[in-house]
Amino acid sequence: MTLAEKILARAAGRKSVKPREIVTAKIDVAMSHENADVVLRAFKEIGVQKVWDPDRIVILFDHRVPAESEKTAATHQRIRQFVSEQNIKYFYDLKEGICHQILPENGHSRPGDVMVGTDSHTTTHGAFGAFATGIGATEMAGVWATGELWFMVPESMRIVVTGEFREYISAKDLILHIIGKIGATGADYRAVEFSGDTISSMSVASRMVLTNLSMEMGAKVAFIVPDKKTVDYVKERTDRKFNPLVPDADAEYVHEMKVDVSSLASTVSCPHTVDNVKPVIEVAGTRIDQALIGSCTNGRLEDLAVAAGILDGKKVASSVRLLVVPASRNVYLEAMKRGYLETFVKAGGLVLNPGCGPCLGAHQGLMAPGEVCISTTNRNFRGRMGSSESFVYLASPATVAFSAVSGVITVPDSNHK
Amino acid sequence: MEPIRGRIYRFGDDINTDVIYPGKYLSITTDREEMAKHCFEAVYPDFLKEAKSGDIIVAGKNFGCGSSREQAATCLKYFGIRAVVADSFARIFYRNAINLGLPVLVAPGTASMVTHGDEIEVDLEKGSIKNCGTGETVQASKLPAFVLDILGDGGLIAHLRKKLGRGKIRGG
Numbered sequence: 001m002t003l004a005e006k007i008l009a010r011a012a013g014r015k016s017v018k019p020r021e022i023v024t025a026k027i028d029v030a031m032s033h034e035n036a037d038v039v040l041r042a043f044k045e046i047g048v049q050k051v052w053d054p055d056r057i058v059i060l061f062d063h064r065v066p067a068e069s070e071k072t073a074a075t076h077q078r079i080r081q082f083v084s085e086q087n088i089k090y091f092y093d094l095k096e097g098i099c100h101q102i103l104p105e106n107g108h109s110r111p112g113d114v115m116v117g118t119d120s121h122t123t124t125h126g127a128f129g130a131f132a133t134g135i136g137a138t139e140m141a142g143v144w145a146t147g148e149l150w151f152m153v154p155e156s157m158r159i160v161v162t163g164e165f166r167e168y169i170s171a172k173d174l175i176l177h178i179i180g181k182i183g184a185t186g187a188d189y190r191a192v193e194f195s196g197d198t199i200s201s202m203s204v205a206s207r208m209v210l211t212n213l214s215m216e217m218g219a220k221v222a223f224i225v226p227d228k229k230t231v232d233y234v235k236e237r238t239d240r241k242f243n244p245l246v247p248d249a250d251a252e253y254v255h256e257m258k259v260d261v262s263s264l265a266s267t268v269s270c271p272h273t274v275d276n277v278k279p280v281i282e283v284a285g286t287r288i289d290q291a292l293i294g295s296c297t298n299g300r301l302e303d304l305a306v307a308a309g310i311l312d313g314k315k316v317a318s319s320v321r322l323l324v325v326p327a328s329r330n331v332y333l334e335a336m337k338r339g340y341l342e343t344f345v346k347a348g349g350l351v352l353n354p355g356c357g358p359c360l361g362a363h364q365g366l367m368a369p370g371e372v373c374i375s376t377t378n379r380n381f382r383g384r385m386g387s388s389e390s391f392v393y394l395a396s397p398a399t400v401a402f403s404a405v406s407g408v409i410t411v412p413d414s415n416h417k
Numbered sequence: 418m419e420p421i422r423g424r425i426y427r428f429g430d431d432i433n434t435d436v437i438y439p440g441k442y443l444s445i446t447t448d449r450e451e452m453a454k455h456c457f458e459a460v461y462p463d464f465l466k467e468a469k470s471g472d473i474i475v476a477g478k479n480f481g482c483g484s485s486r487e488q489a490a491t492c493l494k495y496f497g498i499r500a501v502v503a504d505s506f507a508r509i510f511y512r513n514a515i516n517l518g519l520p521v522l523v524a525p526g527t528a529s530m531v532t533h534g535d536e537i538e539v540d541l542e543k544g545s546i547k548n549c550g551t552g553e554t555v556q557a558s559k560l561p562a563f564v565l566d567i568l569g570d571g572g573l574i575a576h577l578r579k580k581l582g583r584g585k586i587r588g589g
């Protein structure tokens with residue numbers, strides 16, 4: 001069996017499962033952010049008094065923090081009250097950061113577990129070998145009531161990655177390249193397993209970039225098969241027991257793709273779909289108005305380190321607004337200690353509080369008609385980040401940092417540092 | 418379940434949930450009628466002028482891709498859309514629609530069989546779609562029995578209430 005099949009079989013109390021079978025699985029972790037407000041309304045409508053297990057529900061605020069409107073303030077208030085009434089043990093209020101960083105940092109993302117979240121990028125937690133996927137609010141209400149959920153067992157595909165990245169090329173360039181190759185529906189309903197030497201030597205944070213963006217090629221779940229690096233990371237952060245699973249040697253995959261990254265160039269996703277992928281050089285020179293570094297994709301310490309390295313002693317172009325959004329309070333603190341935040345501010349950047357920031361177009365740095373943003377985030381749909389007449393390019397932290405300095409989309413190159 | 422008959426509103430491929438329900442309205446969490454006022458507002462503003470309650474959406478591939486926001490399915494349901502038929506769906510939207518009692522059917526070939534404004538009949542139990550004007554039909558794969566049960570009950574909440582012996586919701 002593949003990793004997806006093994007985890008679902010165990011969670012469903014079965015010896016084995018096959019693709020396309022429908023199984024009911026026990027849920028280990030159920031995560032919601034502000035949309036817990038929609039969930040709790042549905043939960044109350046079901047008529048159950050208590051959630052199935054208050055220690056398995058994680059709730060936090062990240063999408064609109066601090067509240068951008070009175071409506072959101074009331075949403076936060078209703079959720080805090082619900083958390084208190086139901087004795088939800090793991091609640092992270094609006095100071096902590098993005099769900100897909102807070103869960104790993106606090107040991108909620110564990111190998112072999114089944115995790116659901118009312119956020120499409122819940123696939124991120126597959127970087128720790130968890131079967132993790134996004135669901136809707138009403139469905140989450142059902143999980144809060146019953147602790148289980150139906151899944152169709154997905155077919156699995158494997159992406160084998162080898163070679164060493166060249167300077168300034170990173171996991172973001174790799175996953176954009178893959179999405180460009182297979183398209184926005186290329187992994188529809190499937191489980192994706194990443195493997196190969198490049199993946200083994202990758203940092204935990206970089207692995208999360210791959211599983212996070214796998215959502216944008218339609219994946220139901222994405223995995224890095226857990227190894228020592230995974231287990232060490234998780235053990236440092238939780239006392240809860242976990243039982244990692246790995247795929248069988250004779251597991252069956254419907255598709256296998258091989259990528260050698262040694263010749264990979266800086267890559268960008270152009271407006272208005274994530275699979276509209278090109279080498280950066282093809283759009284180099286495009287004028288930008290905003291540069292954004294952050295999000296559940298690329299707001300981690302290593303991302304800020306790369307950007308700070310490029311921006312150190314430099315000035316952001318006067319025509320550009322540089323926004324930096326650390327993924328969590330911990331990332332923010334560490335970036336502060338290391339001087340990265342000072343570098344950003346001295347360069348003319350604006351450091352925002354941890355959270356989703358302007359990524360989803362709710363607040364903090366939206367775009368006017370005709371404006372162009374280059375961003376380390378994960379979606380560039382028309383109107384996503386403000387005006388439906390604005391343009392978003394998705395790229396790596398290095399590409400965004402170089403572009404912020406020059407004022408136009410720029411291929412990262414140490415000769416121009 | 419009775420077949421659903423209605424005029425179609427036609428969309429192309431890769432209609433994402435940011436387009437269906439813009440992020441700036443995510444702060445609306447409980448007022449479903451209010452959500453319905455913003456369907457497709459930013460990118461396809463004609464929808465709100467031309468579409469009518471009782472219409473059926475027919476789309477190409479990957480309808481509902483992107484964010485898990487349930488408002489994308491809720492706004493369509495409370496606008497009065499009776500069903501969505503597409504060549505394929507993104508999985509979270511598909512599940513959300515079923516959970517809200519909004520029928521969805523994967524029926525490749527439908528989009529190319531109809532033009533904007535045609536009238537069609539969707540038979541969920543048989544998994545068939547008929548163009549009422551031309552008589553042409555498309556056979557889709559049938560929905561699993563438990564999905565039909567959820568839709569028949571009017572969505573997951575009503576379904577769970579029935580299953581857990583909580584009775585019907587009063588006042589909704």
